[in-house]
Amino acid sequence: MxxxxxxxxxxxxxxxxxxxxxxxxxxxxxxxxxxxxxxxxxxxxxxxxxxxxxxxxxxxxxxxxxxxxxxxxxxxxxxxxxxxxxxxxxxxxxxxxxxxxxxxxxxxxxxxxxxxxxxxxxxxxxxxxxxxxxxxxxxxxxxxxxxxxxxxxxxxxxxFKDDHEIAVMRKANQISGDAHVQLMHKARVGMNEAELRGQFVGLVLSQGCDYEAYGSITARGRNAAILHYTKNNMQLDSDQDMILVDAGGTLKNYASDITRTWPLGAKFSPKCRDIYQIVLDMQKAVIAACVPHKQWEDMHILSNRVAAEGLLKVGILKGDIDSIMKNFVVGYFMPHGIGHLIGIDTHDVGGYPTGTERINVPGLRYLRARREMLPRMAFTVEPGLYFVDAILADAKANPDVAKHIDFDMVAKYRSVGGVRIEDNIVITETGNDNLTSCPKEIAEIESIRASAYA
Amino acid sequence: MxxxxxxxxxxxxxxxxxxxxxxxxxxxxxxxxxxxxxxxxxxxxxxxxxxxxxxxxxxxxxxxxxxxxxxxxxxxxxxxxxxxxxxxxxxxxxxxxxxxxxxxxxxxxxxxxxxxxxxxxxxxxxxxxxxxxxxxxxxxxxxxxxxxxxxxxxxxxxxFKDDHEIAVMRKANQISGDAHVQLMHKARVGMNEAELRGQFVGLVLSQGCDYEAYGSITARGRNAAILHYTKNNMQLDSDQDMILVDAGGTLKNYASDITRTWPLGAKFSPKCRDIYQIVLDMQKAVIAACVPHKQWEDMHILSNRVAAEGLLKVGILKGDIDSIMKNFVVGYFMPHGIGHLIGIDTHDVGGYPTGTERINVPGLRYLRARREMLPRMAFTVEPGLYFVDAILADAKANPDVAKHIDFDMVAKYRSVGGVRIEDNIVITETGNDNLTSCPKEIAEIESIRASAYA
CATH class of the missing domain: 3.40.350.10 (Creatinase/prolidase N-terminal domain)
Structure with missing residues (x-):
């Protein structure tokens, strides 16, 4: 501080x-x-x-x-x-x-x-x-x-956050990130989602946080395809599943908002690993691109392009990438925005300066901010990919979208549920400062998860 | 269930x-x-x-x-x-x-x-x-x-609680009581009150509770003399102190409300033990007296009489016990009521049936219920004794009260802060059923506390 x-x-x-x-x-x-x-x-x-x-x-x-x-x-x-x-x-x-x-x-x-x-x-x-x-x-x-x-x-x-605010937000991120890591160390098949949520809350309160910044999500397997899943009461019953943990503590009235998705077994299943790697690539590409004077909505479009490349590679999408982008196909797998301003409020104020309108296309429609990135702005960067039955049914009903999707492959990957990876960054004079330091690389996560079963 | x-x-x-x-x-x-x-x-x-x-x-x-x-x-x-x-x-x-x-x-x-x-x-x-x-x-x-x-x-x-409600409340008490015991096992000098509150919340949420039934109190030493202390952010700095933990989880929308007070060291200090034993005697006497058709306000008066006997014995009070009772002297050490109805709300409804007025004397003034005890009513029984400077100043200013108090002894015991012991009971046809089973005997508590330093 x-x-x-x-x-x-x-x-x-x-x-x-x-x-x-x-x-x-x-x-x-x-x-x-x-x-x-x-x-x-x-x-x-x-x-x-x-x-x-x-x-x-x-x-x-x-x-x-x-x-x-x-x-x-x-x-x-x-x-x-x-x-x-x-x-x-x-x-x-x-x-x-x-x-x-x-x-x-x-x-x-x-x-x-x-x-x-x-x-x-x-x-x-x-x-x-x-x-x-x-x-x-x-x-x-x-x-x-x-x-x-x-x-x-x-x-x-x-x-525009000052030094005091950035220091508090960094500390909130550190406490919450440490709690995420604790869950990775402790979760085992046979536990309940409620135990992970309970342990998370206990850990951040114990370290001085005021309260949960928002209703935590601990969603295993298919529950991760329910974007605002807050029931958090199902058994962790399969080591083939992942769990999506979206949880952050508020410290001295400043929120943190972190998501990690990781295997309930010691290792990612091959299908989970495929999707996880694409989301990780999306997140890294966006964080690398978060520099002053770029537009926030372009970060969303960038995340979609990286997703399209990855989904083409694993065979879930097919056809021409420009046509995929033009038809907003990725929006059917990532129905939310790439992120939002964060500060005292989790979804912080100022996302749409006076006169700025929302963009009415899948994904971008829900974007919580649309403005030029400038130093001292704090954003979440939270790409995700999900297999939501209702949205995929919409995609199937739209020929321009459906022609780019291999629905047999979708059926194969459906059990993955969903993946989201979310960090909190602050734009600096030359780039950005990632306040979230908890592990997200596959090798790091698998090393921690191995300890849960050691 | x-x-x-x-x-x-x-x-x-x-x-x-x-x-x-x-x-x-x-x-x-x-x-x-x-x-x-x-x-x-x-x-x-x-x-x-x-x-x-x-x-x-x-x-x-x-x-x-x-x-x-x-x-x-x-x-x-x-x-x-x-x-x-x-x-x-x-x-x-x-x-x-x-x-x-x-x-x-x-x-x-x-x-x-x-x-x-x-x-x-x-x-x-x-x-x-x-x-x-x-x-x-x-x-x-x-x-x-x-x-x-x-x-x-x-x-x-x-x-009037039915079998379903009593079963849920028993389970809420069991989960919350287990969490109290966990804190007794883990607390050590050097920790912070926030860690105990955080661990409590984490434990009850992990076991399926919906939320804290009310803002938990983890008050060490003199903080226990602040009746609604909810800052819970001070260091546990002395093994001569006790900590008062008033915390309960709500399960399936039914509250539990449990208080335990115990030493931060492995044993009660002699002064803490004196006050603790009086409060324990008060609680046991009241619970034994909770039978159908008695008036709830008489339980408060009984707790005050047992307190008067105990405080006379240790020398904090002096003079004639009937005069002590007539002048509501104990109300200056126990400024709250003996307990309240409990159910879906922590302070549950129905405490004052239509036409029933509050009794405007110290202690009784704050009584949250005044009615005949009948089978299937659920109450908290929560006697306490506290050394609150402002209230003791009032006592000193009132000659009828002051004559019964040895203020030198009060000064000697002031560091104790306060003690409260609180269980949740249900009135039965013949007596009552105590839903709270977590330890409160001095020997039980000291045996658990020894394990924290083992």
Whole structure:
């Protein structure tokens, strides 16, 4: 870690700069604790992503403001009554909060309206999903509140990660990658998918992660062909199967998102190895191509071309590669996008800058980002190939696509289920920095898997 | 487990009986998936508790109805489009759902209004927090909807657990209890509270639990005096400390809620042992007293009397025991209630039947249930003693209380932090059945702890 203090003020100032305003006040609210309906059971609290970005505050019900002209950063602390303190502990003082979070001032949330009124703002900028009630009726009646501009400004700030963020994301990747390796060491036929998911969660929480970044997937064999498989409750019953593990921990509110696919036996079966090698080639080709100023959507197209070459070689596809590409044939085997921005949110904000439209063809349709790659952007690179019956039926029904597919070969490979390999990278000045260091080469994986049966 | 099929229909009929109506239709909706604001990250889905009770359905966005006169149970299945099926898998058929969940009919949610209209109900009963939109404008305009009676009927049904529920809760307790024992075997000075919480979660998820029943507490030393301590991020730095672990897994939507407190060294320190023994005596006395037809609040008072005897013996309290009881002195050391109903919710419904008021004295004030104990009610029994500075300051400021406390002895025992021991019991015809079998005797715990340092 490069710094102990979260760079809240830098994030506020960066956002103000994106806003393009010289005066006015930015006002943001933290998330509140939600309870389940007709119950006092709380949803696990995750801080509002934009609020965390601008403050580094993990507690619920705080708020913050920036006086743009003076650059004064103000933290509003939710006060804790003596009665509440018995249950949750005595909180730090206002000044402790101010210093720990690197703000210029700290007040209690009860004073939001008066503190902001004293700044005499000509304009208040808020996020569209944040309540303005705490600004008070008087202030709301006298000062115009803009609910549109701030969100784009914060999102664009969040797209470009600073050193603190990159260090945290690297650490989140290291913890999560280590957990993936632990699963590779321990998984044996006879266990259940739930044990692998449970062990993963246990390992990342034990190492200080806040929570799972998203619902983990531990999908063996054919379950890997269900893209959002989260049941994770089937027996690992065959050493001919692979397991697809898509799981990442969130550390200090920054997500990691890693997928590894590996054999449940000590070695890849020949069919699994064929498909795995193609996906690995896709991923390496894309990572090598991730350099500043290229377009993200071209990475998707590149992954499809490498897949087409590989699928032609093993005989699943046939015919001319340009015709295969023109007819989006690979999209029937990789129905998702090559990756997405990642940061505080797993699917991070800013993927489609204002005015950018989605491309409505198989695969590209689901692409979560479409923009020029620039230094300090963080992406997942997650090519995959899957044998999804329903999609392959669509492919069979489309003559331009079907003519390129050998469905006998598809039937032969169907039991493979699916393969995905996913790393998290940050674009640098000259290329990219891969934050995910856990093994993905066939020889490395087979060496680890041998230990599970040693 | 006594049965593979969840007794949905029995729960619907039991609820209808509580409702006291011969005709009309009960209509309930399942929960929906929530996403975090300005993000596509989903909150972990937990089914609406009342809906789960009445249906056994874990999927979001289903609904159900009971035609009271005929006893016909109808399940409404949320249909999955071909596009969605690619991502989440091909769902079971309507009839599969009907049979698996033990309903008489199954339809899609799109047909809710027409299916219920055909029953020609004179009255529809819904829960106050459930939307009625799916009933449709026509039906809502022609049939009166009661939003008040059903909730009490369901809550009263949920208070009395059937064999299926008890079997699931026993299993949830066994899995969670085993995880507690694992922590006792593994914890060593030098580890972090986060590792214990992480390992606990990993263990219960690995054994098939759905999620943590509530935010686990792993509080070492003085942190145990923070009753809702959930930071769980401090180093286990002294073998003179104990750790309080309050953690339970939810299995098949039924919670377990277990607390154990044990030494971080191989043995209890003399001070820790003193306090631990008192809490253990409190718990055993209460469990022995939990028999049908006694009042739950009397269990709290009993725990306080046993505590008073123990605290007098070690010299923390002084004076006459009846005066100690009359002045609620023990409430300053045990500021929470003796326990609560438990079931689908950790703090389960039905604790205060209509017309029952809270008792506004220390300790009893926070009691989550006040009613006659009857067979098939499930309770936690969770006495505790804590040295909370703020509460002890209140005690010192109250002469009637302060005269019974030796504050020099309090200062001597302050480092103990706190002790809680919590089991889950079910009231039987003749007494109770303790679902929690994990060790709590000093000799058992020290024998396990010795293995951590062996």
């Amino acid at each position: 490069t710094s102990q203090t979260y760079p809240a003020k830098q994030h506020l100032l960066k956002t103000a700069k994106n806003l393009g305003a010289d005066t006015g006040v930015i006002f943001v609210r933290g998330g509140d604790i939600l309870t389940h309906p007709d119950s006092d059971t709380e949803y696990e609290f995750h801080q509002d992503s934009n609020f965390y970005y601008l403050t580094g505050v993990k507690e619920p019900a705080f708020a913050a403001a920036l006086d743009i002209a003076s650059g004064t950063a103000i933290l509003f602390v939710n006060s804790v009554s003596a009665d509440e303190a018995v249950w949750i502990g005595v909180p730090p003082s206002l000044d402790d909060y101010r210093a720990t979070h690197g703000f210029d001032q700290a007040h209690y949330t009860a004073d939001i309206a008066s503190v902001i009124a004293e700044l005499n703002p000509a304009q208040i900028y808020v996020l569209p999903h944040h309540s303005t009630t705490q600004l008070g009726k008087l202030l709301l009646a006298s000062v115009p509140v803009d609910t549109e501009k701030l969100i784009t400004a914060v999102h664009e700030a969040r797209v | 006594t049965s593979q099929t969840y007794p949905a229909k029995q729960h619907l009929l039991k609820t209808a009986k509580n409702l006291g109506a011969d005709t009309g239709v009960i209509f309930v909706r399942g929960g929906d998936i929530l996403t975090h604001p300005d993000s596509d990250t989903e909150y972990e889905f937990h089914q609406d508790s009342n809906f789960y009770y009445l249906t056994g359905v874990k999927e979001p966005a289903f609904a159900a109805a009971l035609d009271i006169a005929s006893g016909t149970a109808i399940l409404f299945v949320n249909s999955v489009s071909a596009d969605e099926a690619v991502w989440i898998g091909v769902p079971p058929s309507l009839d599969d759902y009907r049979a698996t969940h033990g309903f008489d009919q199954a339809h899609y949610t799109a047909d809710i209004a027409s299916v219920i209209a055909e029953l020609n109900p004179a009255q529809i009963y819904v829960l106050p927090h459930h939307s009625t939109t799916q009933l449709g404008k026509l039906l809502l305009a022609s049939v009166p909807v009661d939003t008040e009676k059903l909730i009490t009927a369901v809550h009263e049904a949920r208070v």
